[in-house]
Amino acid sequence: MLELNDGYEMLLAAARSWGAEVTSPWFYLQFGVMLTGAGVAFAIGAAIRARTDLTALAMGWPGPLRMLTRILIxxxxxxxxxxxxxxxxxxxxxSTWPSRSYLLAVAAKLALAWLVIRLVTSVIRNEFMVRLVAISAWLVAALSILGQLGATIALLDSVGIELGDLRLTPLLLIKLGVLLAVALWLSNLASNFLEGRINQAHDLTPSIQVLLVKLVRLLLMVFAIALVMGAVGINLSALAVFSGAVGVGIGFGLQKIVANFISGVILLADKSVKPGDLVTIGDSSGRISAMNTRYISVAAGDGREFLIPNEDLITQKVVNWTYTDKDTLVKVSFGANYDADPRLVCKLAIEVAAASPRASLAKPPNCLLAEFTEAGMKFALTFWIDSPDGMDAVKSDVMLGLWYAFKREGIRVPYPVRELRIRGGALPVENAVIEMPG
Structure with a gap:
């Protein structure tokens, strides 16, 4: 309670000091000079930006120098x-007492501090982090320039709540938030750098690369959080009281999320699927474009992407067209009438399939007489292509080739024939009625 009263007294003292400053006529003179200076500065900045061609000016300069010039302009x-x-x-x-130009000194220092902060934060690519760091640093600089930084820190640290051995204060939460944001940003930079190194390691399979990237990101994130908590003086053992509640929450509310996360780790470890594989999962078919912690992304090839939970790949049947071998068997079923020579039909089918640019030369096509039906003979043509991509288009081209080959050789494709017999009725034939025997 004593600390809270001290903070209150400091606020009152600061208010009285500013009240005395505001009542002085020199305050309004300085305020007018500041407004005039702001207008002139805005005009100068607009003129510089309008007259400066940054592309032509910084052509050939190093990247950091171009960025510095852009920030300055x-x-x-x-x-x-x-x-x-x-x-x-x-x-x-x-011209007068230095104390009568105090506000101008404060304005100059605040503007200079903001300029320095903008230059320093220009190396940050994340727009949110730029704003967070810039605003936080400028507030600290402003309080320091006004001489209120110590009093503000003491006030923020004067109130708090006790949680076991942990004392939570506004100052602690602010430190924790700022340091945590900076630490996570740095860990993201480090993980991006390591991800580039891992992806350049061609001796690692794509699934192992994705697994290592996920583990590196997770470990760096955990390390950053633990480091920040230790830096602000939070003992991790003091948070043990929340572990039971977190465990219950994971067991009930986050059950699916945890199941998908573990399933994702299993998929990356056993390499049953990997980025680039062509898969069929239920009614969804496409190529795996990304493997994330909770789901995989399957690009259908028509603009759609299926986001399939990792758990489904563990519990459901998955067809991986490129698991061990990209060669794919294409099956074409067709028919011919009974007037055709079945050996000639098979020969034509094999020649058409072998003429396809995608057909494998190592595995020659094959054609079999599959069945005798009412309408005609059924044949099964099989041939291999180098990958399942565009399988339907290849199949269509081969069937078109069969059609033209049959037309050239006079082979007809069978179609259903129906014979109608009418009993006990009459049919009109050239305006006459013929009685059918009953």
Whole structure:
């Protein structure tokens, strides 16, 4: 309670100090100078941006120097405002008491701090992280410039709640949030770098590469969280009270998520499927484009992508067309009438299949007489292609070739023939009625 009263007294003292500053006529003079300087700085920045061709100016420069130049041009208004406020501060310091230009000094320092922060955060690619780091750093700089950083820290640390050996305060939560965001960003950079290295290792299979990338990301994330908690003074054993609740939550609410995660690890470890495989799962067919922690993405080839949970690949039947061998057997069923020579039909079918550009030369086509039916003979043509991609198109081309070959040789494709017998009725024939025997 004493700490809370101390923080309250500090706030009152700061309010009285600012109240005295606001009541001074010099405050309004400085405020007017600041508004004028802001307008002039905005005009200067707009003129610089309009007259500067960054592409032509920085052509051939190194990447970091081009980025620095781009940040300086985009922040020209801030830089001009800092310079104008510094000049106004120097002029007023020599004209009157230095305390009467205090607000101008604060404005110049804040503008300069923001400019430096923008330059430092230009190396960050994540827009959210840029804003988070820039705003957090500028608030700290502003409090330090105003001389209120120590008082603010003490105030944020004066209130809190006790959870066993852990004392949660607003200051602790702010530190934890900022450091955690920075640590996770750094771990993401490190994992991206390691992912590039792993993907360049051609002696590793695609499934092992994906598994290693997932493990590296998970380990770096856990390490970053543990490091941040230790840095802010949180003992991980103090969180043991929540482990039971988390376990119950995982057991009930997150059961499917955990099952999909474990199934994903199993799939990556046993290499039953891997990125690039052509698979059929239930009614979904396509090529695996990505394997994630919770699901795999199967591109159907027509713009659709099926997101299939990893658990389904463990519990359901999966057809992997490229598991051990990409060669695919194509089956074509067709028929011919009984007037045709079956050996000639098989010969024509084999020649048409062998003429296909996708047909495998190592495994010659084969044609078998499969069945005698009412309409005609049924044949089964089989041939191998190098991969299952475009199998339907290859099958269509071979069937078109069969059609033209049959037309050339006079072989007819059978079609159903129906014979109608009518008993006890009459049929009109050339306007006459013929009585049928009953």
């Amino acid at each position: 985009s922040s020209a208004s801030t830089a001009a405002f800092a310079v104008l406020m510094t000049i106004a501060r120097i002029v007023m310091s020599h």
